[in-house]
Amino acid sequence: MTQSFDAAMQAFAPALPLAVGLSGGADSTALLLACARRWPGQVQAIHVHHGLQAAADGFEQHCVRLCEGLKVPLVVQRLDARHAPGQSPEDAARQARYKAFEAVALDCKAQAAIKSIAIAQHADDQAETLLLALSRGAGVAGLAAMPARWERAGVAWHRPLLQVAAGDVRRWLGAQGQSWVEDPTNSDERYTRNRIRAQLLPALDAAFPSFRDTFARSASNAAQAAELLEDLARQDLALVGAPLHITRLQGLSRARQANVLRHWLRSTHQTTPAAAQLGELLDQVAACTTRGHRIHIKVGRGFVVRTGPILDWYNPQVLVP
Missing domain, CATH: 3.40.50.620 (HUPs)
Known part of the structure; x- marks a missing residue:
């Protein structure tokens, strides 16, 4: 009030x-x-x-x-x-x-x-x-x-x-x-x-x-939901690893994949994906069923890439030559 x-x-x-x-x-x-x-x-x-x-x-x-x-x-x-x-x-x-x-x-x-x-x-x-x-x-x-x-x-x-x-x-x-x-x-x-x-x-x-x-009540309810999603993301990140193990990530629902991907990118790499970038990344994770499937997607200020069984993120502007 x-x-x-x-x-x-x-x-x-x-x-x-x-x-x-x-x-x-x-x-x-x-x-x-x-x-x-x-x-x-x-x-x-x-x-x-x-x-x-x-x-x-x-x-x-x-x-x-x-x-x-x-x-x-x-x-x-x-x-x-x-x-x-x-x-x-x-x-x-x-x-x-x-x-x-x-x-x-x-x-x-x-x-x-x-x-x-x-x-x-x-x-x-x-x-x-x-x-x-x-x-x-x-x-x-x-x-x-x-x-x-x-x-x-x-x-x-x-x-x-x-x-x-x-x-x-x-x-x-x-x-x-x-x-x-x-x-x-x-x-x-x-x-x-x-x-x-x-x-x-x-x-x-x-x-x-x-x-x-x-409006304040709605904001408070959203804050509680955000806290629960953050707790779940931490649990899922411990499960899938960082960098992310693709097979373990695929074992989660699409909603939990999105949640843990956002958390990983924000907490580990200080970047936030746009909605379209995250949607494309989720589609590629779902389609990644063969060894030759390539993932190289612009996300935030860098790229999410597949290296063997894992997904990682890098920013080419801070790579040491």
Whole structure:
């Protein structure tokens, strides 16, 4: 169920000291303000300067002034978050931001300066993430959307506002008399997430006022299913081996073959097959009944190949000549 901002913060109990990701926008400003008031002297902020727009310097200046007023230490990470060919700008910025947070986390952890990191995504962000996943035909892992807590770089990460509606965050912040900055790109509907925010969420609010709660339940159900599939994939990978023994792989149902292949490629080779690539690979595994059957299929950033009784994956760009 959605919560009020105050209720969500009251329930938030991270290990201290705590770092808060601070963009300067309303959500992260509210989160930092609430945390700094609740745990004075135990909170610091991390601001990532993406270097993507002229307004970024203004975001940093706002964060500096805010943290000075709150007497909160601020770490600023400057980076180049330009996207690679074929990558969305939003995804590139998000990945760069998490890498920057992780770098600060590792540095601070070595100094025993932080034990937890909090970031300010809220219930509307969760709904947008689920809708994005649906628009891309994602499986249950994608439909699980964003977890409220996870471990990364030896630090506990939290999203304490994940059950708070965006409007409630801004109303709370306005009541405190605290200003924030608006990212001008947030109104640019060339970006898919912005179109969802501007066009779909208001329509959903009008037609299904409880959509934030029901979407959150669906995401939670998908997360449980994804966890079960991950457990099954680990068991099947132990059975078929890595690299994969073709005959043992063929002993599994097609659905379990797909599950273990995705898990193997992601966990061992850090690559993800497209749906068409995985479908072709499954067809070739089913047809592989003779010694001379050749398998050489583009999957992710490399190729899945047959070598005798096994399937393996390689990336020709990282092979040593």
